Amino acid sequence: MTDCLLYEQEGRVVTLTLNQDETRNAISSDEMIDAFEAAAKRINRDDSVSVVILTGAGKAFSSGGNVKDMHDKSGMFGGSPVELREGYRRGIQRIPLAMYHLEVPLIAAVNGAAIGAGCDLAMMCDIRIASTKARFAESFAKIGIIPGDGGAWFLPRVIGMSRASEMAFTGEPVNAETALEWGMVSEVVEPEDLLAAANEMAQRIAVNPPRALRMTKKLLREGQKQSLESLLELSASMQALAHHTEDHAEAVSAMLEKREPQFEGK
Secondary structure: OOOOEEEEEEOOEEEEEEOOHHHOOEOOOHHHHHHHHHHHHHHHOOOOOOEEEEEEOOOEEEOEOOHHHHHHOOHHHOOOHHHHHHHHHHOOOHHHHHHHOOOOOEEEEEOOEEEOHHHHHHHOOOEEEEEOOOEEEOOHHHHOOOOOOOHHHHHHHHHOHHHHHHHHHHOOOEEHHHHHHOOOOOEEEOHHHHHHHHHHHHHHHHOOOHHHHHHHHHHHHHHOOOOHHHHHHHHHHHHHHHHOOHHHHHHHHHHHHOOOOOOOOO
16 A cells, blocks of 8 residues: 555454545545555455445545646546546546445544535545544635536535535535535544544454445445345345354344354355
């Protein structure tokens, strides 16, 4: 993993840290995009991982696209309209696809500003915990562009169409308290308590059987786009697999024997 996205694992929890404080953790460089894609693939192939925490180094969670590159029309922001389209498709749009297909629960520990694509990155996570210093802005309209990274898909699913429209049309920031009121985040804590709160949530999740967690996340994702009948059919198939796992047998035995279960991801 490159230095722009730090990868650390403790037990069954991986922490990914955006590590480009000099750009306020902008995510539009090829290096950062490649790092996200590589991290997602690595996690999906690693059965020892049950939960991921995503946070930012420095004062910002992520400033999204690099505005200097936009001004200079360089990197993914350079070229003809056709080239720009391909720049998005082959560039930053790989991040929402990688995050959406991440098989384990993903917690955003939003330490500071989450602006533009940085706001959308937080919305790609399953759970969000915010520092009191966090703020969120779907700010694309402020610089005359649109959410090119899937924000128009993710944001309404988190806070509803009316609130999402307000954020997208005004481009104005929302503070942590408002984000909590709107259901954008689950919890707001002091900055020094943020990672501890995210890890506490991660541990509450990680104590459960790893295979059941991955299947549950898959069902939640599919439930957003399938009919009830289709989801029930998929649930029946996954449940049949779950009933035959060793972890299911261990969970039932531990419950009947009134002891703590020991799961092995089998």
